[in-house]
Amino acid sequence: MTQKVAITAQNVVKAFGQGAAAVRALDDVSVDIATGEFFTLLGPSGCGKTTLLRLIAGFEMPTAGKILIDGADVTEMPPNRRPVNTVFQSYALFPHLTVAENIGFGLKMQGRPKAEVAATTTEMLALVKLDAMADRKISQLSGGQQQRVALARALAPRPKVLLLDEPLSALDLKLRKKMQVELKRLQTETGITFVFVTHDQEEALTMSDRIAVMSAGKIQQIGAPREIYTRPVNRFVASFVGETNFLPVTATPQGARLSTGDVIAAEGEGSVLIVRPEQLRLGPAGVGAGLAAKVTGVVYFGTDIHVNLSLADGTALTARVPSPVDGGADFATGQDVAVTFQPGAARLIRE
């Protein structure tokens, strides 16, 4: 089955500045975002997330490449004619208008009848639970309330696609968690395609249908959260999304040979073996299989314990094991242990 595509970026390049001083904010980016999808752009600061959003919204023109919305080429179309709305990182709410006027702004500009503007505004106020605040000025709202006005304002004209640029980054942790749930609920209820920008990998993993991991103007990998986490394609993705142990290996017919000489069966191909800390098992030294390792440190995290290990040749490794029920220590620094990998946990990746 082929899903309908809401947004397509075709070989998009965006360079700022001229000649040698030019910055390539986006470097040959291609992506298809499906209709109704919660799609997340994840990457470190400066990797080009905002730039890609601005190109989709129409605030910037690509240096090369095309942007399509619902299959139509909109590369040259001004932002006010694109069926796309943005929730800005700074909210950009109109300070001279009330909450209700802010929410109704888009519909009013579209020239919708007054009654429709009023009805939709009321509906949106209810959707974001701000009914009581309709006539307030923006300056009289808290950060979380402003965030919801920004959301309602962008949703009111029922855009085909909603672009959200780190909309939660200004909120405190608790409110942030709450808004994550709200956002997900709104997306499911409205069925609108969401393109969500964040540099928080946990936020990306919990909310998205699919994630594009970006770095230095390029998309490194696109996939569902589980796919990104379990099968990262390169070192950047593996280290940016979650924690990972990296072990240099050489490929042999039997499997991947570690620097210690041990051979491990691993899927994928490349010269680096990755394994997530929670997929390591620690057993008593000398009993059965496993890599010989020495505990170099133990860090208590509440839900689990991070055990820092050193293999025979000095390679460092971290294991994450469940906390003992009584809170006591399972491992002591200097202890010898045998490290085994969960079946299928080890993967080979390219550098």
Added chain:
Amino acid sequence: MAERSFEVSRLPGFATVAIAVFVLLYLPILTLVVFSFNSGPSIAVWQGWSLHWYTDAWNNEAVKGATIRSLIIATAASAVATSVATMAALGTTRRAAFGGQTFIYVVINQPLMVPEIVTAVALLILFGVVKQATGYQGLGYLILAHAAFCTPFAYLPIRARLEGMDLSLETAACDLYANPWQTFRHVTLPLLAPGIAAGAMLAFVISLDDVVITEFVKSGGQDTLPTYMLGQMRRAITPEVNAISTALLGLTVVLLTLFFILTRKKN
């Protein structure tokens, strides 16, 4: 450490100088105001309270004419200057920096830098040619001349306001289906309004006050209040001039107070 930052108020004699400056600034104005209420015909010898110089001025047809002319010119000139200044400010802040921006800045602010007398002579010559060619003798010349030198005064507060305004609001409007005109009408203009009003007020006051350029450009019978007063000074000076000055001062104080309220930073 005993070292402190430099504080000018700690210099010896600071208080004396400060008081002297205040006296110098405000004593003449105070004298002017007081003698406008003098019952006698002298501006130096006090002869008791009276309001008759005000009623004299009010009933003086020449004063009335000059006042009306001053107000017409100031209103028209500040309207033109404010419109031009608004467009100039939008053009110089609401877009990417472009080559020649400094040049445009200098052109707009030229009246602040070129000696007024030079502008006055230049306008006199130019308008002389135009008068010859068209035969038009009206107030248009004065309005144009005033608009020209009022523009930088209107431009500065508008530009300051625009620079403090977040460009992302206009971006948001555009994102919400507003075309460029709607964006200007519904977002830029309402947010800019205090700056525009402040600019207009400053331009109005500057126009109202002008002597040099008006003196050169006006045709016969086109006296404004300041040039009328200047004319009076050449003959006998009576407290009537004081009365007119005091009224003008009152109007200026009101307008400038409004200006400061409008440009006050909210925090």
